[in-house]
Amino acid sequence: MIYNTSSENGTIEVATGFATLLNTGDVILLKGDLGMGKSVFSRAIIRHLTKSPDLNVPSPTFTLVQTYDTPDPKIGTLWHFDLYRLESPEDLYEIGWEDALTSGVILVEWPERLDYLTPRSAITVTITPGETATSRIIMIER
Numbered sequence: 383m384i385y386n387t388s389s390e391n392g393t394i395e396v397a398t399g400f401a402t403l404l405n406t407g408d409v410i411l412l413k414g415d416l417g418m419g420k421s422v423f424s425r426a427i428i429r430h431l432t433k434s435p436d437l438n439v440p441s442p443t444f445t446l447v448q449t450y451d452t453p454d455p456k457i458g459t460l461w462h463f464d465l466y467r468l469e470s471p472e473d474l475y476e477i478g479w480e481d482a483l484t485s486g487v488i489l490v491e492w493p494e495r496l497d498y499l500t501p502r503s504a505i506t507v508t509i510t511p512g513e514t515a516t517s518r519i520i521m522i523e524r
């Protein structure tokens with residue numbers, strides 16, 4: 383599926399709609415350059431699935447991962463990874479990657495860093511620039 387959004391709110395709407403389709407075991411790889419909206423997209427999913435519209439969702443820039451409990455047994459725990467600073471894929475084991483794979487829904491910013499540990503069955507969300515400063519093209523592939 384391809385979506386064009388003309389504002390941050392448009393991206394939030396797409397992400398919220400996408401969130402309703404998720405199930406435990408899903409891995410979402412969020413690709414796109416700096417500032418494209420990977421965190422905006424992730425935050426909207428997290429707020430929807432935790433049913434907390436105002437939840438503070440910091441970028442896990444230094445901790446590399448942040449978990450969120452959801453009230454929905456169909457989702458379980460939400461794992462939000464930002465792997466920009468991951469030095470090698472082996473380091474994933476120190477931040478709970480194996481637990482994440484068996485206990486919920488995984489969101490990954492900078493999934494290129496997963497390298498050979500990239501799960502085979504993942505959903506890829508790629509965000510690229512649109513024609514204006516606040517437009518984006520969002521491609522979702524299963």
Ligand SMILES: Nc1ncnc2c1ncn2[C@@H]1O[C@H](COP(=O)(O)OP(=O)(O)OP(=O)(O)O)[C@@H](O)[C@H]1O
Binds near residue numbers: 415441
């Ligand atoms: N259509 C849009 N969709 C998403 N974000 C938008 C849009 N238009 C403007 N923005 C702005 O772009 C920025 C996106 O920032 P965000 O932190 O989500 O990017 P990111 O891809 O996570 O970057 P990083 O690689 O640094 O983690 C925000 O400041 C947001 O307000």
Ligand SMILES: [Mg+2]
Binds near residue numbers: 420421422441464491
């Ligand atoms: Mg980000």
